[in-house]
Amino acid sequence: MKAPTRSAGPASRRFHWLASRRFLGPHCALSARSDKKQTAADGKEAHMSLRNLVTLLAVFGTVLLGLWTATLNTDQVTFRVPGFPPDEVQTSLWVVTFLAILLGVLGTLLYTVLLSSKAAFMRWRRKRVDLKTAEDTELIQLGLAAAVRGDHQTALQQFEIVLQKDPERLSAWIYGGNAARALGNMEKAIEMHMRARGVAPNGSDVHDELARDFAVLGKYARAVGHLEQRLSVNPKGDLELFARMRDLLAAQCLWDDACDAQGKHIKLLHDASERRDAEALARGLRLEKGRALMEQSTMEARQEALSIFASLLKADPQFVPAYLLQGRARFDDGDVDGAVNAWTKGIAATRSLELLNELVTHYFEAGDPEQAIRAFHQSMELITGEDGRAARLGLALLYSRLEMIEEAKAELEHLESEVEFSPTVTYHLAKLSERQGENETAAKRFRQIIQAASLLEPIYCCEHCNANHPCYVMHCEECGRWGTVVLDTSEELQEVEAQAVRAPRI
Structure with missing residues (x-):
């Protein structure tokens, strides 16, 4: 791409639409201050021109008044001129008056x-500065x-050229x-932003960029310090x-300081949905504080958690x-029943598979598989839909782990009849067939899932942003x-639709 030349007029207007707010903020502020200075200078110049006009009119009136006074005083006078010794001069009074007025007029x-x-010198100097400023602004x-194009090396060179001409140019x-x-x-980056700090010690943009620099380096404490200085302004x-x-x-x-900062953030929000999101984030910060307290392994910390x-x-x-x-904290505190109660209550309130897995x-x-099976059966009465089928899959895997092959196979076959096609269900049925010596059946099932082998691992998905997690x-x-x-069970355990054609079996 051909580099833009200095004659490219429209380009200077496009930057305000393409560049980010962080890049253009200080420049716009400096331009506004320059406009204010120009307006003030123009007003001062107009005031000076009016004063000169009044001065000339006053001089002209004084000369006329002096001449009129001289014509009215034709007497001879003697006055002494300073010297050693003083000289005496005799002349008409009007001559003395005229000379005095003339000296005043010349001085004025x-x-x-x-x-x-x-004033002319200041105008010349201002035009020169304006010309230089315009050149620097164009650079x-x-x-x-x-x-904006991503050519940061060229951008850095342009800014360095400006700084060679004007080391006090804050925006550069x-x-x-x-x-x-x-x-x-x-x-x-830090060196240049520190130089900017020397130009504007209390500049909010300077501290903002220094905070970004130190955050990139992982020096979070120093980054927070610069944000606090910006907050002091x-x-x-x-x-x-x-x-x-x-x-x-x-x-x-x-976590305490983070919660305080989030509280101040929430106070500035006016949109109801944004406040709900921010409050959810605040709850997450408090959760992390509780988890940090749990790691302290003291009774007081666990109680606070x-x-x-x-x-x-x-x-x-x-x-x-x-x-x-909550369940883990109670378990660590020796309250096993309280832990089980917390997880059970959570399952009833949220229908969460993760809480079921924890229980x-x-x-x-604890060596009590019967309670584990009972927990699955009780939870399946509450958890329905795709998550309910996932819970049944978990029960089948538990049966398999306990060598309860027939029960595991029955659950898996029941699931297979409810879903269109699940590589995971088919894989575990194949493994059960293999353990029962049904090698031909197992081989058929394995061939069905060869092309979907990547789906054997469970996938977790964020309900808010749809991001995947292993x-x-x-x-x-x-x-x-x-x-x-x-x-994420959206693809694994989809319910069979009415009159749907089942996946072909090999």
């Missing part, structure tokens, strides 16, 4: 000429255009640092500022991670929500 004219010369716009330091950061040269803050502070504090596991989980469930009875951690795993590891996680990294990741 000289003062007026000096003022006019100063900055070319640099912004290169940054900021944009140059941004380009260096985009190139991965964090040392240069504008104590009210804004949504983006508090959201970034929340994320940086959460990255340091400073349990208090947090109870308050979270009171605010949102569908919050699956809170049930999970069944507990019974199995295993269950409480927090979706893609959208930042807690408690939205579930087992």
